[in-house]
Amino acid sequence: MAEEIKTFKVTIDNITIDVPAGTTVLNAARQIGGEVAPPAMCYYSKLQGSGGKCRTCLVEVAAGSTADPRPMPKLVASCRTTVMDGMIVKNITSDKVKDARAGVVEFLLLNHPLDCPICDQAGECHLQDLGYEHGKEGTRYEFARRTFEKEDIGPYIQLHMTRCILCYRCTYVADQLTDKRVHGILDRGEHAEISTYISKAIDNDFSGNMIDVCPVGALTDRTFRFKNRVWFTKPVDAHRTCDTPGCCGNVTLWLRGNEVFRVTARKDEWGEVQSFDGKPGWICNTCRFEKKKTVDWVIEGVTKVNRHSVISQGNYENLVMPKETIQEVMGGREPKLLMDIHDESEVNKPGVHLSEIAGPAHSDVFEENR
Amino acid sequence: MRSLSKAQIITYMQALTNRAKQVERKPMTLLERAYLPAIFKGMAITFGHMFKKRPTINYPEVKRPFSPVFRGLHILNRDEEGRENCTACGLCAVACPAEAITMEAAERKAGEENLYREEKYAAKYEINMLRCIFCGLCEEACPKDAIYLSETFAPANFQRKGFIYGKDDLLIPNPITEPEAFAEARGNRAQVAR
Numbered sequence: 001m002a003e004e005i006k007t008f009k010v011t012i013d014n015i016t017i018d019v020p021a022g023t024t025v026l027n028a029a030r031q032i033g034g035e036v037a038p039p040a041m042c043y044y045s046k047l048q049g050s051g052g053k054c055r056t057c058l059v060e061v062a063a064g065s066t067a068d069p070r071p072m073p074k075l076v077a078s079c080r081t082t083v084m085d086g087m088i089v090k091n092i093t094s095d096k097v098k099d100a101r102a103g104v105v106e107f108l109l110l111n112h113p114l115d116c117p118i119c120d121q122a123g124e125c126h127l128q129d130l131g132y133e134h135g136k137e138g139t140r141y142e143f144a145r146r147t148f149e150k151e152d153i154g155p156y157i158q159l160h161m162t163r164c165i166l167c168y169r170c171t172y173v174a175d176q177l178t179d180k181r182v183h184g185i186l187d188r189g190e191h192a193e194i195s196t197y198i199s200k201a202i203d204n205d206f207s208g209n210m211i212d213v214c215p216v217g218a219l220t221d222r223t224f225r226f227k228n229r230v231w232f233t234k235p236v237d238a239h240r241t242c243d244t245p246g247c248c249g250n251v252t253l254w255l256r257g258n259e260v261f262r263v264t265a266r267k268d269e270w271g272e273v274q275s276f277d278g279k280p281g282w283i284c285n286t287c288r289f290e291k292k293k294t295v296d297w298v299i300e301g302v303t304k305v306n307r308h309s310v311i312s313q314g315n316y317e318n319l320v321m322p323k324e325t326i327q328e329v330m331g332g333r334e335p336k337l338l339m340d341i342h343d344e345s346e347v348n349k350p351g352v353h354l355s356e357i358a359g360p361a362h363s364d365v366f367e368e369n370r
Numbered sequence: 371m372r373s374l375s376k377a378q379i380i381t382y383m384q385a386l387t388n389r390a391k392q393v394e395r396k397p398m399t400l401l402e403r404a405y406l407p408a409i410f411k412g413m414a415i416t417f418g419h420m421f422k423k424r425p426t427i428n429y430p431e432v433k434r435p436f437s438p439v440f441r442g443l444h445i446l447n448r449d450e451e452g453r454e455n456c457t458a459c460g461l462c463a464v465a466c467p468a469e470a471i472t473m474e475a476a477e478r479k480a481g482e483e484n485l486y487r488e489e490k491y492a493a494k495y496e497i498n499m500l501r502c503i504f505c506g507l508c509e510e511a512c513p514k515d516a517i518y519l520s521e522t523f524a525p526a527n528f529q530r531k532g533f534i535y536g537k538d539d540l541l542i543p544n545p546i547t548e549p550e551a552f553a554e555a556r557g558n559r560a561q562v563a564r
Contacts, residue, residue, distance in 0.1 A: 116459070117514060226458075226476065227475070229464075231460070232460060232463070313464055339530045344531040345472070345496055347472040347494045348472065359477075360476065360490075361493065363476055366474070
């Protein structure tokens, strides 16, 4: 006889749910979904051992369990606290949690440069969302922010240590996805930084996934650097058969016209990599950095984007291009005066293919094509 | 069909307003027939205006002052050292309800620090003045003080292609090399907002 799975009844923000024993409060809240789920900057369900560092997922436990209904004295990190039977958790219904979260945001932003206008992560940055939803407007920090030089780790990835919030997700990627870890955290406390040892290049097939797991703009795609803002590119779901073992081949392409500006893994509603057949859909560096043509991919359709996200500003609903109606209306005749915007405009020139440039565009790229 | 006289038609037709007046057909009086008094009366009105304050101005030699909230042609601002403020963050373009703004960004190379304030800058920046509705939302969205709506109009043109304004047209003169042109282009608006 199969052993019966023990389930616990937990109440989060007055919503009761049955979850298997050993589930964390965060995952129970995510099963309910919506606003009840606490935000998480460091916890990543697909990476073992992640969580417990950023403290954004703090919740109030109003009653520990049916057996011991005393409230927990302090707010607890919901990603590391497992549920007990009869536990009552308060997340957005608790003023203490809201206040603590605003404090955590202030802490996370102590050393953050807030260079969102430059940062390529802007628009899909979890810290931006967190600050917008839970943060306060000002900071009380009076000292100089710590700064670092930006660093190329490998040909494809750029590290902006100044923006890092030390969530450790990328080091878990390196530990669990790649065979040889060549980067990690150096130093401690205030001085802690992510780096490769003596700028050693990262050449592993799955190193690109650390870009996807990074909640801020600390690790960014060098092949997409400064090419466009994420909300001006059109996300479409696509796949290809990839020979690399472990690569799922299911990706999101970020298009501008017919140019593939960026390839990322497919994300779920929590901003994590989607699972395919029960396995996390990590993608290899070949798919991510080298297949930058639409002919390399089978496009499935437009990615569903939350309508509150800035990425949905283009209102993309389908892949059909609107057709030219002038000739139809004029009985087959060409108009006598029609300005082709490319004759006059210097933006998006048909001769310039930004997606084919390896790194960020420089002044000479635009000078050549004047 | 029965034919109607003109007077009958008028009585049948319903007046649209109650201000309709029957035209007077009385013969003119002697004074009216004398002609000259009416001429002098008219001339008196004409010459009287010569001594009144003129309501018009001699545009373009004289220009009326703009309201401080007037929203005219855009300028791309520079900082005190003459570096371009714009970092091509795209917030103006996303805020633009007419979708008039387009841009392409580039990375600042070593040696270009005196040209651009941040490591990323707008290599191309265009505003389609045919689309622009001069709402000023780009100015409000800008986090870098980079775009302002100045106190000038977009000049008229015979062709549509004259309304695609690139960086050459929009960028403010350099405050170090051409301080007078910079001050004139900036006007009062940038200072008010600061």
